[in-house]
Amino acid sequence: MRSAEVGRVDPSLAGREVRLVGWVHRRRKLGGLSFVDLRDRSGVLQISIGPEWSSPETIEAAGSLGPEDVIRVRGLVQERPEEARNPDMATGDMELRATALEVLNRARTPEIPVYLPPEEELPSEKLRLRHRVLDLRRGELQECLALRHRILLAVRRYFDRRGFLEIETPILTKPTPEGARDFLVPSRLHRGEFFALPQSPQLYKQLLMVAGLDRYLQIARCFRDEDLRADRQPEFTQIDVEASFVEPGDIYRWCEGLMAELAPLAGIGAETPFRRMSYRDAIESYGSDRPDLRHGYPIADLTPVLGELGSTILRRAVAEGGRIRGLRLSGGSRLTRRQIGGIEDAAKAAGAPGLLWAKISEGGATGPLGRFFGDDTGARLGMEAGDLLLAAAGGDRVTSPALAAARSAAISALAPPMVVEDAWLWVTDFPLFEEADDGALAANHHPFVQPHPDDIHLLDSDPLSVRGMAYDLVYNGTELGSGSIRPHDAELQTRILGLLGVEPDEIAVKFGFLLEALGSGAPPHGGIALGADRLVAQFAGRASLRDVIAFPKTTTARASFEGAPTPVASDELAALGIVPK
């Protein structure tokens, strides 16, 4: 139907006759002359219609056009008159003088505009999701999906060159006993029994390792029936990788090589090797297991200096076994009390009772904490006039998240220059277990993590201090992926499940197939799962995953374009053995 793409029309085509197709982007009528901006995926081009070169039928057809009508145009490509060129438009030196124009389909007046005038706000996200096909016509979103395609294509090529096989694992799987809620699928042939949609292909990829398919890749769709966030969808895509006979360093190198290859697709940097930091150091220095290292401002232990001051709050916190930790912000005293209040609010939202602060000036220190300062307190903390100190006192479980939130809020408020623009980081040696609210052991990551060899003897005596051979890939404070070396010994895997409180008969029923496989000669193996949606969103500079997913769900887990989920007739449910409540 077409002989050229709209966005590819350039001076080399001048004088040639072409046929173009696309959507009416905008229209301008000047009486005898009129202009139609024609849009296809490749761009926008001005079509000019005038009595000197267009037939009366063409002029009449052009006069009837509305926005988003689908048309086909034939005409001569021309360089525009010198004075009529538009330097703000990619094809602004060119135009097509239409000799024939055919309406392929009419569009009703669009519910949301595809063309947005400068400085016009986007329609509300509610409407953008409801009218998704119109929203997706905007070049901005098409570019996000194109970037996603290029990234996933490069991922496949990268791993293919290294001998990985892409292998599809089941979508109808076995419900998993722990972790996120499963989406369940009723079995018609086995009434009262259910499949689950996979939360990840974790166990299947381990089984593939046992099967000897020692390098596995899958661009895998995963499902979790949990509440959403801007960076969490119920249905998402993982770049799932597993390999046999590997150590963490092998995984790091593969991923670093991959990121170095992907980053240029989005014009960002990925200098390898990436920095590595233990989980323990990350929490100590940044209060978070995914610190944003584009900026400095590490957390410091200020107990030796501040514990001596005359503040009862601080003295009591130290006496109760806590520490005083804080952030030294150079130049931070220019923040207003209101801004500091905003930072404190962030710390409170993260669970701190409050945040203490001191502004350092030539004359001394001010603020709720500054008033306790002695003459040399500032100097002993290594602080200068113009600096701001933010401090929290108490147990690390309170101060770490509080100071992480405060650090992030302070960086937003101060907007200091970045130390690096692209901060890549491996966070390593995650603890194997964490303490659940009821005091029981819970898996920190998942139950399929190999304990660190130096700590394995502590499994029974001090399980909470056992490090796992687990690692996260962090980019600019966002967790892009998570992986580990897995236990390949059935006995050890059984022991870990037991420590997690899974009863022996339950282990047999739920993990029997895994343990049976591990006992059949499983190789040492490990891998990682990278969040494809998050990766693309980060690379595209998007805050929401919705912008890199063609048909995303809303925050309440609805599909508002197609209208799902929907009720199902009771006879259909009955056929599945389900009785609605």
Add this chain to the structure above:
RNA sequence: GGGGCUGUAGCUCAGUUCGGUUAGAGUGCCGGUCUGUCACACCGGAGGCCGCGGGUUCGAGUCCCGUCAGCCCCGCCA
């Protein structure tokens, strides 16, 4: 499960503080004039369940209660 913000014309938003004539603007849409526009310009017109339900009041877009939807966050997300 909890907290916050938002909901007024097709779209983006004023108006809600302190209840009071006929709810406005820009843009889009419809009609007209216009031969080099590109946020075209100009003239005219249509377009409103003020998310929905209830309450208070002589009177509610505005106050109260509930509810629905969208967004952000906490919990949750092995």
